[in-house]
Amino acid sequence: xxxxxxxxxxxxxxxxxxxxxxxxxxxxxxxxxxxxxxxxxxxxxxxxxxxxxxxxxxxxxxxxxxxxxxxxxxxxxxxxxxxxxxxxxxxxxxxxxxxxxxxxxxxxxxxxxxxxxxxxxxxxxxxxxxxxxxxxxxxxxxxxxxxxxxxxxxxxxxxxxxxxxxxxxxxxxxxxxxxxxxxxxxxxxxxxxxxxxxxxxxxxxxxxxxxxxxxxxxxxxxxxxxxxxxxxxxxxxxxxxxxxxxxxxxxxxxxxxxxxxxxxxxxxxxxxxxxxxxxxxxxxxxxxxxxxxxxxxxxxxxxxxxxxxxxxxxxxxxxxxxxxxxxxxxxxxxxxxxxxxxxxxxxxxxxxxxxxxxxxxxxxxxxxxxxxxxxxxxxxxxxxxxxxx
Ligand code: RFL
Ligand code: PHB
Numbered sequence: 001x002x003x004x005x006x007x008x009x010x011x012x013x014x015x016x017x018x019x020x021x022x023x024x025x026x027x028x029x030x031x032x033x034x035x036x037x038x039x040x041x042x043x044x045x046x047x048x049x050x051x052x053x054x055x056x057x058x059x060x061x062x063x064x065x066x067x068x069x070x071x072x073x074x075x076x077x078x079x080x081x082x083x084x085x086x087x088x089x090x091x092x093x094x095x096x097x098x099x100x101x102x103x104x105x106x107x108x109x110x111x112x113x114x115x116x117x118x119x120x121x122x123x124x125x126x127x128x129x130x131x132x133x134x135x136x137x138x139x140x141x142x143x144x145x146x147x148x149x150x151x152x153x154x155x156x157x158x159x160x161x162x163x164x165x166x167x168x169x170x171x172x173x174x175x176x177x178x179x180x181x182x183x184x185x186x187x188x189x190x191x192x193x194x195x196x197x198x199x200x201x202x203x204x205x206x207x208x209x210x211x212x213x214x215x216x217x218x219x220x221x222x223x224x225x226x227x228x229x230x231x232x233x234x235x236x237x238x239x240x241x242x243x244x245x246x247x248x249x250x251x252x253x254x255x256x257x258x259x260x261x262x263x264x265x266x267x268x269x270x271x272x273x274x275x276x277x278x279x280x281x282x283x284x285x286x287x288x289x290x291x292x293x294x295x296x297x298x299x300x301x302x303x304x305x306x307x308x309x310x311x312x313x314x315x316x317x318x319x320x321x322x323x324x325x326x327x328x329x330x331x332x333x334x335x336x337x338x339x340x341x342x343x344x345x346x347x348x349x350x351x352x353x354x355x356x357x358x359x360x361x362x363x364x365x366x367x368x369x370x371x372x373x374x375x376x377x378x379x380x381x382x383x384x385x386x387x388x389x
């Protein structure tokens with residue numbers, strides 16, 4: 001098979017890029033290791049920035065998002081005593097949209113066939129070849145048959161564990177990493193949310209987050225040590241811990257229910273530079289990971305796709321090779337700003353085991369400053385709603 005762009009991975013990054021290229025008349029094929037059902041069973045992000053919603057709107061795939069998503073004009077930081085509301089709408093003029101990654105991915109998947117976007121699921125042994133030159137190709141196995149796709153450009157949208165980033169030689173790439181000493185235990189349940197907006201809480205016993213998927217489905221998190229096992233967290237223990245950490249006001253409005261999903265995810269900050277090498281470009285988690293505090297992971301994947309699509313369309317429609325060459329620097333400038341925000345909100349809202357009384361006083365002082373300063377709130381709001389692409 002032959003195409004212009006071979007996209008590896010059918011997560012949100014790969015599917016968004018496939019649709020944007022297809023709409024612009026650039027030929028592409030998406031190659032995915034898993035089944036579509038498996039991808040939709042992964043429970044991940046819940047908050048979309050304005051730019052991510054705009055991207056779906058430009059694709060004409062925002063009907064369900066507009067009908068079922070919730071615009072949120074603010075969110076809250078809880079410091080054990082009070083709720084500090086960040087009025088995102090008043091401070092920035094924009095809102096975020098609460099709409100699950102699962103639903104966004106489903107919208108992209110459902111539109112693939114009607115729009116002629118080819119997605120090859122259940123492709124194993126995916127490997128990249130000749131990425132340094134201008135005739136790269138991808139090989140894989142499907143139903144015990146070996147296959148090959150020749151392309152002009154390969155885009156790696158295959159997440160943190162995928163083969164694309166690893167295809168870049170060690171002497172070209174550089175990684176930057178911070179592994180945090182805790183993980184988030186998440187619970188999804190068909191119960192109404194305890195609050196109409198998100199609450200990120202820093203409590204003596206640790207971090208908690210109250211989030212939601214709809215008026216009848218809630219998503220909550222607590223942070224736990226990295227050594228913790230999910231079997232040691234029966235539902236009641238999670239609800240008890242949430243009630244303490246989120247505080248009496250939220251606890252009074254919290255409805256408990258059986259977990260539809262419960263999982264533990266470690267927190268990490270990670271950036272790989274450069275995001276392009278030869279004929280390979282990287283988008284989304286393949287190039288960078290943020291801790292979930294701040295809800296930036298999925299949104300960064302969308303902004304990478306925006307830059308990558310712009311460059312690829314300029315290249316295939318106008319022969320502009322500089323656009324491809326400039327992709328990495330453009331994308332990384334935004335990536336690092338989101339990394340900084342996610343890292344700083346993680347530091348502010350979690351109790352680190354190595355921290356002493358001084359670091360704790362620093363958190364208290366910062367939360368107090370945020371509570372009393374519109375300038376501080378504006379800075380948080382601007383980052384939360386999404387910096388411009
Ligand atoms: P994805 O979603 O990981 O998709 C990558 C796709 O590539 C496929 N793949 C391969 N395909 C072919 N051959 C191979 N060898 C392949 N290896 C992998 C995978 O099957 C998959 O379909 O990356 P993408 O598209 O860049 O999207 C990024 C977002 O998914 C990610 O940033 C967020 O979900 C991060 N994230 C969260 N972000 C938030 O903002 N809030 C959250 O609550 C939140 N929770 C999470 C998360 C990420 C998690 N991961 C990666 C383990 C919870 C978890 C558990
Ligand atoms: C979620 O709803 O899953 C969610 C919301 C906000 C975050 C992280 C996760 O910062």
